[in-house]
Amino acid sequence: MKQIFIFLCLISMLSCSKENSRSFKGVVTTADNCCSSAEGGRLYKVNILGTDSTITTVLPVEISLGDTIAFNMHATDTPPAVICLAICVMPEIVRLSDVSKVQ
Secondary structure (H helix, E strand, O other), X not given: OHHHHHHHHHHHHHHHHOOOOEEEEEEEEEEEOOEEEOOXXXXXXXXXXXXXXXXXXXXXXXXXXXXXXXXXEOOOOOOXXXXXXXXXOOOOEOOEEEEEEEO
């Protein structure tokens, strides 16, 4: 009986700690004109609503400053390729998917 209980606890801990994609909303706050994306789009900072967190990401050209967006963030995705001028610090880029404007 004790072994069954330990086994169930292990399964529960593993399933809860597994990183899954999550949906968020954020506000596009600033653009980085120093870096460009090889894949198209511009580099922006996004404040995640309800948190103090800010991420740097490449967004499609139809997104602009002040827009509220919905997106998925995946911990295992490869970040987009960016090229920065030599005078700029390379930001830590996060890849987003399913980006859309929201009201």
